[in-house]
Amino acid sequence: MSNAFPEIQGGGSLLLAWQIKNKRVAAGRILSVLNADAKVTVISPRAGLNEEVAYRISSGAVDYHDRKFSPEDLEGVDMVLTAVDDPAASTAIWKLCKQRKIAANIADVPPECDFYFGSVHRDGPLQIMVSTNGNGPKLASIVRKQIAADLPIGIGAAIERVGGLRRKLRKLAPEIEEGPKRMRWMSRVCESWSLEDLTDMEEEDMERLLGFYESNQVPRLQDLRQKDFADFEFDGSFGWV
Structure with missing residues (x-):
């Protein structure tokens, strides 16, 4: 009887297409969440902005606060993405998110992530994500490109x-x-x-x-x-x- 069902393979992630349209997101990864029609708020001193984030702000694609993070910034937020060059500050934000039951992704700290960003191929409504569960992000990108190359045109x-x-x-x-x-x-x-x-x-x-x-x-x-x-x-x- 057991041979009739797939074998359980632990250690994986549950890959989901998370609908965040019109959800409020405090974000450090801009394009991924904007492509999903989220409402994005960026909180960072202006000196810490990279070129793309600065462009999204100037074009009005996101809400922006020119200052450091404050716990009050989590009010009404559905998801938090951080990209802070301060491990202690990142952990503090993660703990606040846990207390408030807000899904969070703390950049480069897998134990403090409720979800991960895989390597994604997009063709209109088609989205294909490849994840290595944190083992090899670059390899995920290589696999994604190979899959995309093999897809039928159109x-x-x-x-x-x-x-x-x-x-x-x-x-x-x-x-x-x-x-x-x-x-x-x-x-x-x-x-x-x-x-x-x-x-x-x-x-x-x-x-x-x-x-x-x-x-x-x-x-x-x-x-x-x-x-x-x-x-x-x-x-x-x-x-x-």
Whole structure:
């Protein structure tokens, strides 16, 4: 019986896509959290800012306080990221976060991190993170680049099209009891169509394809686009799945 289940491999991290849109973040790693639509507050004397952080401040992308950290800065904060060249100060901030149950990442101090930043590849809605659990950040970057190089061209655009189709389908069949059928039908579309087809799918194609949801059929894209497609009667040989 035990052979039917995967073997437990300890020592890993739970990799999550953390939704922090509109969450308040006290941040030292600017771009990662801004890409996730977080509300970022930077607290640092101006002399301690690097070029990118100074740019984000001047462009109005983040809120900024030109001073050292104060415990009151944790009020209303959902996440804390530190990049302080003072181990004692970093630990003090971490302890305050623990007391207030705020998730924190203390730069270069793994024991004082509730989460880590992996090496991330981004293509539109597609995000792939590689983590070595702190063993080799540079190697994580190398692995991430290799994975990205092997991905099909246009995969991000294909995902965007599938997302658009799913949203249309939810409007067409919004009932809760339709959930299992929606998922099965969308799975068939993704498995039956090539990535090139999904990338090439247009609004008109989506509308015509949705016309076959009720009958639980998935015609091929090239068949769907035939001008006289509506005149065909399904005889089992038309490329439907």
